[in-house]
Amino acid sequence: MYQIKKRGDNLSPNRFREDFAPLRKEDPVCYLDNACTTLRPDSVVEAVTSYYTETPGCGGRSPHRWGSAVTLMMAQTRQAVANFISAPREELVFTLNSTAAINQVAHGIRWQPGDVVITSDKEHNSNLVPWLQLENEGVVDLKQVSSNEDNTFDLQAFEAACALAGDNLRLVAIPFTSNLDGVTNPVTEITKIAHDFGAEVLIDSAQAIPHNKVNVKDLGCDYLSFSLHKMLGPSGVGALFAKQESMANLETMSGGGTTIISASKENLEFLPGPARLEGGSSNYAGIAGARAAVDYLTNVDFGWLSDHEIRLNQIITDGVKDLDEVTILGPPKASDRGGMTAMLIDGIDVHDLAIILDEAGSIMVRSGFHCVNHWFESKGVTGGSLRTSAYLYNTEEEARQFVDVFTEAVSALG
The missing domain is CATH 3.40.640.10 (Type I PLP-dependent aspartate aminotransferase-like (Major domain))
Structure with missing residues (x-):
């Protein structure tokens, strides 16, 4: 495992991606379900x-x-x-x-x-x-x-x-x-x-x-x-x-x-x-x-990690916030939600949408009630939400990839 540079140096998530077997594949998935479970580096598997x-x-x-x-x-x-x-x-x-x-x-x-x-x-x-x-x-x-x-x-x-x-x-x-x-x-x-x-x-x-x-x-x-x-x-x-x-x-x-x-x-x-x-x-x-x-x-600089996750979340937030069907849960500022964006999608089944993202764009996200059923019930939300969650190995390109495929899918299903 490499020794990560300190904050202020020019870091790239690609430096991390080399340590994760699923991300070294020729056509790796865009994994944005890290709040559920993260990927494991080679050192953990070993x-x-x-x-x-x-x-x-x-x-x-x-x-x-x-x-x-x-x-x-x-x-x-x-x-x-x-x-x-x-x-x-x-x-x-x-x-x-x-x-x-x-x-x-x-x-x-x-x-x-x-x-x-x-x-x-x-x-x-x-x-x-x-x-x-x-x-x-x-x-x-x-x-x-x-x-x-x-x-x-x-x-x-x-x-x-x-x-x-x-x-x-x-x-x-x-x-x-x-x-x-x-x-x-x-x-x-x-x-x-x-x-x-x-x-x-x-x-x-x-x-x-x-x-x-x-x-x-x-x-x-x-x-x-x-x-x-x-x-x-x-x-x-x-x-x-x-x-x-x-x-x-x-x-x-x-x-x-x-x-x-x-x-x-x-x-x-x-x-x-x-x-x-x-x-x-x-x-x-x-x-x-x-x-x-x-x-x-x-060996990870958590200051860099926080900035990185918010940067990815900002790309996703900016890309989806103006869609008529989308309501972002929580504060509007990406920096107040870390690396997470959870969305209510009006008129579209979030599970169907998650499957389309996977099958059409190799993008993996979470859909449903996220084990917080009581909150959705109290708000009268019956379909749950769709959630993206970024981590240290995710890239800005992946964030933009999500926005493109998501926008296209919402337009087709809406």
Whole structure:
């Protein structure tokens, strides 16, 4: 893997494209579905393969050379991922994905009668369904804060909701960046307000960490979740950051092998730290790939990346905003939506449109409700939206390619 130049040098996404096998093909697709999952560089694929072909053992168990190699690899990966978000490794738990991380918090907290959980009105189902389940079971009272008209976060309404909950406010669970429209929330301010009311804060950062340098110390949050498959890593690996005191108060959702000191009818004693929450055999191959993904991203200049994504999004925004059939979700400025453009298409089935983009232009985008069904239902939108999401290997030529094929398809279907 090359060492990327620093910001200010003349960078090109083509420098990245060389590291991704799907993009080295003679006629590569135009992949603009990165908010769903990113492509993986060769180094990640090689790390996953290496586990299966070189050291296919169990970590934390067998003392032979393969087992020892996997144990060491897991420790090194935990340190690397923790460093990536400026967290102590003792506060980093490996999970299946961000959904599993959020569920560990939701079902691990020892709730008290009357406890209130506050979320936004744009939550991914991963940060909504667990709280709905608890509310339906009579465990918590869920409150949702409505967004501003342009889908940005309403801090004034949030603070009012916290004040109304008062001493019953137990947890605030908020996305760092919305997968609905790309809007980034003021999570540092949200965290401070929540803490002022005595509540803990969980940040769903699945859509933020791939695009921004995240420092949990600066954020001040108590929990933070993310998935590696959205940041060049393998599927089936996620992470939960939890402050030491918060982690210690969580009941494990995966009690079993590697989690205990003693287990008998007379005594059940769990290990301290992340091990208590990581029951059973881990996704060792995926964790090896996670290390490679984090190593890759560590060499990326996130200032350049942000500018690059906004530049591509500006091309797409300018190309579609004046079409009569199109309504862009979120703020009108591309810079307020990062690398994402989500669109309502009047009179056209977004799934049909996505298929046409793929078949006619080899352009891959997302269509549907994006796991934010409740937002669409609340707005009376029955067909969902079409979403583009750019990343470091996408080019300006691809952004213009999307605009051309999209415009032609909308004209033909409208």
